[in-house]
Amino acid sequence: MFTDERVKSGLRAWYMLCPLRHTLIIVSAALILLHLLTRPVRALNVWLSTHMVRPAHEWLSGRCAGVRFSAAELFWALLVLFLLGYLIWQIRALFQKPKILLRLYRTLTTLLALGLSFYALFCLLWGVYYYGDDFIAQSGLKQEPVSVEQLERVTEYFAALANTYSSRVERDEEGCYCADREALLERSPDLYHVTQQRYPCLAGPERRVKGVFCSRVMSYLDFTGFFFPFTGEANVNMDFPVALFPATIAHELAHQRGVAKEQEANFVAVLACLDSGDPDYVYSAALLAYTHLGNALYSADREAWARVYGTLNEAVRADFAKDRAYWAQFETPVQNVSNTVYEGFLQSYSQSLGLKSYGACVDLLVNYYDPLLNRETDKSEETEKNP
Helix, strand or coil: CHHHHHHHHHHHHHHCCCHHHHHHHHHHHHHHHHHHHCCCCHHHHHHHHHHHHHHHHHHHHHHHCCCCCCHHHHHHHHHHHHHHHHHHHHHHHHCCCCCHHHHHHHHHHHHHHHHHHHHHHHHHHCHHHHHCCCHHHHHCCCCCCCCHHHHHHHHHHHHHHHHHHHCCCCECCCCCECCCHHHHHHHHHHCCCCHHHHCHHHCCCCCCCEEECCHHHHHHCCCCEEEECCCCEEEEECCCCHHHHHHHHHHHHHHHCCCCCHHHHHHHHHHHHHHHCCHHHHHHHHHHHHHHHHHHHHHHCHHHHHHHHCCCCHHHHHHHHHHHHHHHCCCCHHHHHHHHHHHHHHHHCCCCCHHHHHHHHHHHHHHHHHHHHHHHHHHHHHHHHCC
16 A cells, blocks of 8 residues: 555656657657557448548638638648757756756657657658558559560550650740649649549549658658648648659649558549640650659560650650759668658558558559550551541
8 A cells, every 4th residue: 555655656756747749748658658559340441531631631721722822831831940949948947957867858758749649640641541541452453463565565655655745834045844734733633533434432522732842851851742641731742843742732632632651642632634635744644654653664574664754755765864853962871761761650650551552653653554454455456447
């Protein structure tokens, strides 16, 4: 009894050192543990995704839609400034005031409380998506293994599509694709009009994608865009070459509409851009699809890849070259660390391929577009037989 009272008294004294921080840590840790334990319960995660997360994102994005700047970027900027200021103030105080150990403990507890609170909310506002029904399950599409012949055929299709639309978009004096990024952002709310009619699971709020002011920082971290679940905003890097900029807009909008997995978001982005009929978006989607398909074909059959690559016109090759040259300047240890951290994040949410999951959209592209190409071929042959 005496021992129990001493334990209770000690716990009470410990808790009262900084009660608010301890409360945040305990509640956040409990929520994170609950999320980890309920990951296998698909029905619960489907319900949370449908009835809590999607409505929350729609409400949050609506509150932020009235401002042109990215509220997500403002959040990160203020957080960084707060943390820097807080750490400087605490370090200074450690050398000027008594009870150094107590102050150090409270400082570390504050940082832990903030970190756990952030991650707990992230689990609730984004993590549940990975354990509910993904886009493949909701759409009924198949992701089956594909043959090299199928892969080559679909890669040829997107190479030809890129060639066709390369002459329908604006180009600068160097022959590279150029477009007004703000104009592309202004057209972003209408991008999913057609696609969401065929796939109601993609229905969502018509929000303008936000450009990030500190885009150069994003490039150093190897990010072209991000969806921020705390504000419901889709955000894009405004600095990298514009050829893949429209497809990036579509990719982040896919996340805003509940498509969490990267490979599915890439596929949905291509689908929405092509459905829109907008030359800028169609051309960019063709480049994105060819990039993934071409990389897969290169690994599977280098000779087939060389044949298809040889069909690309000079305009398309110029856009790819400009994109490669831009990203080459950011191949630094900072980028490597960023990629390692993000790969760890993907794997923590059961995307076992890590960053390679971006290439998994190849199966979706081939399974979706190869049957369409076969039907078009059959129609052509039938027309030739019966003129």
